[in-house]
Amino acid sequence: MELQGKVIVETPVRSGTSARGEWKAKDFVIETHDTYPKKLVFSVFGEDRLQRFNIKIGDEILVLFDIDAKEYNGRWFNNIRAYDVRQVDAANYSAGSAVPPVGAQPMSQSGSQAPFPPQPSGMDDGTTDDLPF
Numbered sequence: 001m002e003l004q005g006k007v008i009v010e011t012p013v014r015s016g017t018s019a020r021g022e023w024k025a026k027d028f029v030i031e032t033h034d035t036y037p038k039k040l041v042f043s044v045f046g047e048d049r050l051q052r053f054n055i056k057i058g059d060e061i062l063v064l065f066d067i068d069a070k071e072y073n074g075r076w077f078n079n080i081r082a083y084d085v086r087q088v089d090a091a092n093y094s095a096g097s098a099v100p101p102v103g104a105q106p107m108s109q110s111g112s113q114a115p116f117p118p119q120p121s122g123m124d125d126g127t128t129d130d131l132p133f
Contacts, residue, residue, distance in 0.1 A: 002065070007059045
């Protein structure tokens, strides 16, 4: 899965030791540019990835991630772990502008979207609808 947004929070690095050796992880929160912005917290696991991704507050990024759930003492917890992070040109996104969803209709010269999608070719068989709209 993937999600694009602006980094608004970064947490301190967590570290520990497992059977495989020492590990490091860090959480980040991004906010989307939708009409109703969504927030997502994700983890980057591994010192090599932390250095390679080089994520900072204010960065515009595209996060590619996996979601998994784990059970602990009868409760379930989601785990969202990034496997790739790509920097996005922030100049393409001004404050308050929404990113159009994938497959959105192109805007007209006046800036408004067309009210109806174009009719697929070969679909006009001469019949008419009796629908009231």
